[in-house]
């Protein structure tokens with residue numbers, strides 16, 4: 332199950348991503364927003380990402396105007412590693428090296444075609460582990476207030 336969330340700046344992109352996931356037969360849960368009306372992204376990022384942290388969903392895909400604000404909010408949720416991507420290489424390597432569990436994109440930055448390709452590679456690339464796990468553990472340590 333993939334968690335989807337967007338503010339008004341990412342609403343249309345989220346709707347396009349839903350069509351793509353429907354075609355691929357990928358299940359998702361939409362945490363809003365559900366209209367193009369202006370809405371703040373922080374609460375949407377939080378509730379979407381909470382579903383990943385609590386195990387209801389495997390990964391999150393989040394959209395706002397730039398992808399940046401919603402990624403900043405997502406990264407404040409403990410256990411979330413959100414990556415704001417607008418290119419194929421980053422979307423692939425943030426899975427391989429960062430074990431990112433949230434992909435963030437800007438509805439005013441990327442077109443629907445590219446965004447769906449980024450979602451596809453993000454959802455279908457496994458974390459490499461190894462030396463990268465150590466680095467993920469260090470990120471978690473920072474999250475837990477440890478001094479590295």
Ligand code: RB5
Nearest residue numbers: 340395396397399400401
């Ligand atoms: C909303 O206008 C816009 O600021 C928001 O979608 C996002 O781009 C913030 O980072």
